[in-house]
Structures are given as C-alpha cells and as structure tokens.
Amino acid sequence: MNELIDEELFSQIEEHLKCSEQSWLLGAGISFDAKLPLMYPLTNKVKKDVESSHKQLFDEIITPLFEELPESCHVEHVLSHLGDYAALADRNKDKRTKINGSEVELACLEEVHNIILESISNVIRCGYLEDKDGNTIEEGTLSKPIVDITAHLDFVDTLFNHASAGVFERRKAVNIFTTNYDTLLEDALALNKVPYWDGFSGGAVAHRIQRYGEPAPLFGQRANLIKMHGSIDWFLCDKGYVWRVRDNDLYPKVDRRVLIYPQATKYIATQQDPFSTQFDLFRKSLNSTNSNVLAVCGYSFGDDHINNEVEFALSKEDNKTVLLAFLECKDEIPTCLERWRSSNFGSRVIIASIHGLYVGKQGPFKRTKDDDYWWTFKGVTSVLKNGCEV
Numbered sequence: 001m002n003e004l005i006d007e008e009l010f011s012q013i014e015e016h017l018k019c020s021e022q023s024w025l026l027g028a029g030i031s032f033d034a035k036l037p038l039m040y041p042l043t044n045k046v047k048k049d050v051e052s053s054h055k056q057l058f059d060e061i062i063t064p065l066f067e068e069l070p071e072s073c074h075v076e077h078v079l080s081h082l083g084d085y086a087a088l089a090d091r092n093k094d095k096r097t098k099i100n101g102s103e104v105e106l107a108c109l110e111e112v113h114n115i116i117l118e119s120i121s122n123v124i125r126c127g128y129l130e131d132k133d134g135n136t137i138e139e140g141t142l143s144k145p146i147v148d149i150t151a152h153l154d155f156v157d158t159l160f161n162h163a164s165a166g167v168f169e170r171r172k173a174v175n176i177f178t179t180n181y182d183t184l185l186e187d188a189l190a191l192n193k194v195p196y197w198d199g200f201s202g203g204a205v206a207h208r209i210q211r212y213g214e215p216a217p218l219f220g221q222r223a224n225l226i227k228m229h230g231s232i233d234w235f236l237c238d239k240g241y242v243w244r245v246r247d248n249d250l251y252p253k254v255d256r257r258v259l260i261y262p263q264a265t266k267y268i269a270t271q272q273d274p275f276s277t278q279f280d281l282f283r284k285s286l287n288s289t290n291s292n293v294l295a296v297c298g299y300s301f302g303d304d305h306i307n308n309e310v311e312f313a314l315s316k317e318d319n320k321t322v323l324l325a326f327l328e329c330k331d332e333i334p335t336c337l338e339r340w341r342s343s344n345f346g347s348r349v350i351i352a353s354i355h356g357l358y359v360g361k362q363g364p365f366k367r368t369k370d371d372d373y374w375w376t377f378k379g380v381t382s383v384l385k386n387g388c389e390v
Contacts, residue, residue, distance in 0.1 A: 013350065114258075233245060346360035
C-alpha cells in the first residue's frame with residue numbers, strides 16, 4: 001500500500017509539469033555545468049581581478065566593505081552595501097561618506113561599483129571554475145571562452161518540444177524567471193527556435209519597452225524570459241534608457257553601465273527601473289486562482305525578496321499555485337521551505353531533493369536510485385523527458 005502511495009506522489013510531479021499555467025525560477029545552479037561560477041566562486045574571482053587591476057581602490061573601499069559584512073556575504077551583498085553608501089554620499093552636501101573611518105567621495109564609490117560590474121560581466125562571458133579551496137581549475141578569456149551551453153539547449157528543447165506533447169495547444173506561454181546574469185537561456189531559446197518575449201524591442205541591439213505594471217503580451221510567443229537581476233548585455237545610458245547591446249559595440253554613444261542588480265540607489269527611477277518591473281511580473285505569475293505551477297531549479301532560496309513574494313502568494317486563500325522545488329539541500333532544507341511545508345498551504349509545497357520527495361509535511365520518499373540527482377539541471381531535464389521513473 002505504501003508503495004502505491006509513493007508512486008502516486010511521484011506521478012503528481014509529472015502531472016504538475018504538464019500544467020497549462022507554468023512558471024520556472026532558475027538560479028545560479030543551472031549554469032554550473034556551463035562552466036560558470038556559483039556566487040561564492042564568482043565573488044572570489046571578482047576580488048582577485050579587482051585587486052590586481054585596481055589595488056588602491058580594492059584596499060581602501062572593497063576590503064573595508066567585506067570586513068563590515070558577515071563572512072557569508074558574496075558580491076551581490078557588497079554591491080548592495082556599496083549602493084547604500086553611494087546613496088548616503090549623494091545626499092550629503094559635500095558628496096562624501098565614511099567607510100571604516102575614512103572619507104570616500106561619491107565619484108570613487110561609483111567607480112568601484114562600475115569596476116565590480118565590469119568584472120562580473122567578463123567572468124560570466126568567459127567562464128571560470130575553481131576548486132573548493134579557491135584555486136583556479138579552468139578559466140576562459142574574451143578571445144577564448146569556455147562557456148558550454150549544452151545543458152541549457154537540452155532543457156529548452158525538452159521543455160518546449162518534448163514535455164509539451166499533448167498540452168501544447170492549451171499551454172500558455174511559459175514564464176522563465178532567472179536570477180542569472182548570463183545569456184544562456186535566451187541563446188538556448190533562440191537556437192531551439194522557440195519564440196520568446198523579454199521586454200525588449202529590436203534585434204541584437206534593442207531597447208527596453210516594458211513598463212512597470214504592464215502585463216506580458218498574451219500572444220505571439222511560447223516563452224516569457226524575465227531576468228530578475230539584470231544581464232551582462234543590459235546597459236543603462238545617461239538618459240535613463242535601458243539597452244540590450246552586443247559585446248564590444250561602441251554604440252549607442254553615451255556613457256553607459258552594465259545593468260546588474262542591485263544598483264546604486266541614485267540611478268533607479270520608478271518608471272525606468274527594470275528590476276521592480278521584473279518582480280511585478282513575478283508577483284503576477286504567482287497569483288493565480290487556476291491550476292498553476294512554479295517549478296524551481298538551481299535556486300537555493302537565499303534571496304529574501306524572492307522568498308517573500310512566493311510566501312505571500314502561497315498564503316492567499318484563493319491561490320492555487322503549487323511550488324515544485326528541485327533542491328540540492330545536502331544537509332538541511334532551507335528555513336523558509338521548512339516553514340512553508342508545515343503551514344496551512346504546505347500541501348502545495350513539493351520538494352524533490354537528494355534525500356527524496358517531500359510533499360508538505362510528508363517525506364522524504366526515496367526513488368529506487370541510490371545516487372539521486374534529479375534535483376540538478378540535467379536531472380530536471382530527464383524528469384521532463386522520461387518522468388520520475390520510480
């Protein structure tokens with residue numbers, strides 16, 4: 001009897017992945033096989049690069065910032081902290097603030113901010129791998145990148161050309177939300193000939209047309225790609241326009257900065273801020289009174305802003321969204337997921353992990369495989385293609 005119950009629970013995953021209203025939240029973990037670093041290796045690489053190229057700024061600003069933050073901080077936390085200091089300096093009449101007791105000019109903070117963003121962009125474009133001790137294993141260059149798109153191509157091909165069999169006609173455009181800065185998802189969609197919308201109008205050079213509060217188009221695309229933390233090919237010009245620009249293009253001929261979240265506060269205007277718009281689209285996708293699924297892969301639930309949106313939506317009485325999280329959790333399930341699965345909406349929280357399957361308070365239920373990697377990006381692609389194979 002228990003085996004039958006277990007099989008039924010596993011089959012529910014397959015049914016949820018056929019849902020006509022479907023969103024995906026994809027984090028840094030999906031790009032690991034592409035030879036892109038996770039957040040902490042990325043932080044180590046950026047620190048190395050900035051220290052070697054801008055030693056004085058690294059010693060006077062970046063090092064004190066890291067010293068102020070918890071040991072668990074990474075480069076996004078540093079950018080946030082830097083943005084806060086920039087906002088303070090901007091409000092002061094002399095355009096200065098103090099870091100670790102030393103006065104720092106606003107112009108210096110802006111310079112460091114841009115240097116870090118440029119370093120992140122270059123690492124993502126080239127690819128980088130390091131071992132657990134922080135030693136470089138493999139490193140690409142702008143002339144010879146090592147980035148591998150294979151896993152992304154397989155996922156997109158499976159999601160749109162295999163897993164949609166029998167539901168293609170009734171399925172709405174799939175929302176793909178990602179916290180990643182790389183362009184692998186849009187490249188994989190294009191290479192698989194899947195028409196998608198991303199809020200821009202144009203070709204290789206494009207301008208952002210999406211405004212806060214506007215919905216995604218209803219027709220003409222099979223996927224909506226929403227990059228929640230920006231992209232290495234997004235730039236903000238001095239007029240407040242957001243452009244998508246090819247690498248090494250010298251136009252549009254304006255001062256511009258790569259647009260990666262989070263940004264210094266002074267540059268964000270409500271109607272021009274792509275990040276608030278992206279989160280608005282995320283919020284709307286979660287609030288559904290119809291059968292609706294948010295599938296998660298490569299995201300470790302470390303972003304409170306995202307987690308709060310998910311919790312708020314799931315806790316609504318009339319909401320029918322099901323959270324299906326493919327999660328590594330080698331040790332413990334993240335605190336927020338533990339709280340959610342024990343709550344009154346816990347039956348709509350499903351966790352597929354290395355330990356087995358959790359459905360609300362139940363679990364883990366193991367599959368027959370000893371080495372269960374269904375929570376990985378490649379594993380999720382296999383589940384989409386072959387089912388759970390209990």
